[in-house]
Amino acid sequence: MTENNLELQLEKKCSIETLDSLPDNYVSSAKQSISNVSSGVPEFWQNKYTKEASKNWDKFYKRNGNRFYKDRHWTTREFPELLSLNGKTILEIGCGVGNFILPIMNEFQLAKVYACDFANSAIDILKENELYRNGNDENRLAFVANIVEDNLLETISADSVDIVSSVFVFSALNPDSMKKAIKNIYNILKPGGIILFRDYARYDAAQLRFNSNNKINDNFYVRQDGTFAYYFERDELQSLFHECGFKCQYSDYVLRKTTNHKQQMNLDRIFLQAKFIK
Template sequence: MDKQLGSCDERILTEDEINMLKNQDKKIVSEFKSIKLENEAKKMWDLFYKRNSTNFFKDRHWTSREFDEIKRKAQAGQKITLLEAGCGVGNAIFPLLDEMQNLFVYACDFSPRAVEFVKENRKYNPDKCFAFQCDLTAHQLNNDIPEASIDIATLIFVLSAIHPDKFLLVLQNIHKVLKPGGHLLFRDYGLYDWAMLRFNPGSKISENFYVRQDGTRAYYFEKEQMKALMEEVGFNIISNDFVRRETVNKKKELTVPRVFLQGKYTKR
């Protein structure tokens, strides 16, 4: 079970946790392997969805609760155009489409297999959703989406899978298709999340950036870094805070500290 701890500043590490981070530095991913991981990123995510099908992630019924901008626009009777950047197999978009009748969703993902799972879902309706494959770091979203046409874009547990050198490209791409005043809603892994501390030597690519055993990668965000990125691209900051939770395993008597960075930003 998860226990909500609310928003917070950076988590203070114990001495054991500090040593866990130091231990990771004993062996860093080689430059050759780092380049190989970047070149094979799409392949690794496609294999991930081949192994796990639609069964790995739970549906995100919390999206409209955590980001009430979506619900407020819907309740006002406005037609909403939403971009789900990194849609996976539709764990966020289908609950939203069930909840809101006046919603149209553009859904894109790096993995062609994930996009096919979205299109094969019995709830997929081309009149309410357009799913397509794209690389957010290279593919121009305005090839598939009219420029300045999106009311709300979501970027939820997506940017962390991308090389940090390309964060700016992704945000610029999304900024281009948002309407002036449109919202970007963000949630991803935060600095010192338990998953970050658990990596073994040989998993660290660069500062806050790691490779998992399955070849997918994960970055852990700092607040000031995200604030600076958003402002450079042309977003105003509404909120930009860590959210902490404790995941409790009663059988193992284990409490795991989770840290996420959650933000709301508007296009200038």
């Protein structure tokens, strides 16, 4: 079960620069919980999961279709840059079945929209969506691409994109491959172009649920379906993008207090939200 399977209800949300605002003893307890879990995934399986990453996500979308994730209408609230896209070019990496990009495509019909994912089934489902089919062929293109292995310049011109969105994407990559993906994105962004980033953060409730059978390395896990989950720390994330030529405009932890009604559990979801500029 992935963390996204949880039926969650939002109770409150806040943004902070450090994790000191978490409840007393939460961080120390989380650290202890994580340190008690040893790495138990053999190297053979680590390599296999990395090699078959796109295949495992392809199976995921074939199994779940467009039923798993809800459309992400919150993105324009969190990222004001998305409120004025007409006349601009945007690329969503790891677009899945279009839960982020389709609402944008519908609202900003004069924007040039690219969307890529390394799961063939996800792109097939996206292209069947009525919002995509009714769009202007000149203004939208969904395509299959692995941002680690495939050169984005084969599809998108250099220095041509205003905004790249990365919403829960980098956590699905092997950490050893992240810099290669960032440099790939750098090549297609205009000078002054931005990356809008949101992903899982250290000590998120979902991280605390993993055991040694899931743990590959520090803060890096594999789910039962073979997909990866990495949990970022703020300074680490900033350094990662800085080393690839980006400046960080801001990066904050986003705390969400949620309730899983099925399991009658209160959960502390912790994400990182950031904006990086070329």
